[in-house]
Amino acid sequence: MGAELRRWLADRLPADLSTGERLVALEAADCAWDETRAASRHDLLDVLIRRTGYRDAKQIGKVLGKLATHGIELRVPVKTKDGEPVTDKLGRPVYACKGHELELYIPLATECPALMVPQAEDLQSSPQRGTNELNGPPPGPKAPPPGPQRSPQRGTPTPITPKTLLDISPPAPRGRSTRAADDPDFAAFWDAYPKKTDKDGARREWKRAIATGADPQAITTGAKTYADMWTGATADDLHWAVKSSKWLSDQMWHGNWPIRMPNRPGQQRGGASNPIPSHDDVKNGNVTIRV
Incomplete structure (x- = not known):
């Protein structure tokens, strides 16, 4: 039609x-x-x-x-x-x-x-009303170039030219698509941060923080200090840690993070050398955070 x-x-x-x-x-x-x-x-x-x-x-x-x-x-x-x-x-x-x-x-x-x-x-001719032919003669097969023509033999490989090499692209990997390697500074931050959740959100907030002039080393140092506070914490305890994306968006590497840990009487947080402070410690001013 x-x-x-x-x-x-x-x-x-x-x-x-x-x-x-x-x-x-x-x-x-x-x-x-x-x-x-x-x-x-x-x-x-x-x-x-x-x-x-x-x-x-x-x-x-x-x-x-x-x-x-x-x-x-x-x-x-x-x-x-x-x-x-x-x-x-x-x-x-x-x-x-x-x-x-x-x-x-x-x-x-x-x-x-x-x-x-x-x-x-x-430009292509438009079929006009009342006719089923295009303007001008229909395109026919191209005339072969002068000289003897050789038909390709079965099994003969196609010659590879430089243009052909440029057109060859590696096959796409199967399964889940691979993400480009992370920025080394962000990778160092992610390794240091205690709560390994919402990496995509953390990556987005990291780029936003760096774009506004934040120092990558200061952020990573703050993450290490924050991680030290959770030394010895269980997986259930880490539920109370701040999500990495929020930690970055709120610029908590300056030390203004909340301490949200369930109070468990008689349980020491983080070991004898580096206990995790409780809500009462923060409320009474017994915690000094240095970044």
């Missing part, structure tokens, strides 16, 4: 169309006849829904309306027996109603100024 018409329209659609708008326009052209540029099949909406992935006819109608706001009106208004367009109570044209299915028409470039003129090397 509209294979040539689809290619012609694809070269002329404006660049500011959304992907959905472009897809609906091209599928409409594919459903149209090259001779008449009209698409009036009884299952037109069902075909557009199936090919574009939209949920229902209402969504297709909204996209067609958006195309019209770009100056590309593909819908054919319903007309009376006298040829007058049918309008609703607000005076807007009606494009489909009971007993009259939706009909689309792909306008010529002269009928739709919104269609762009492609570059000369990309």
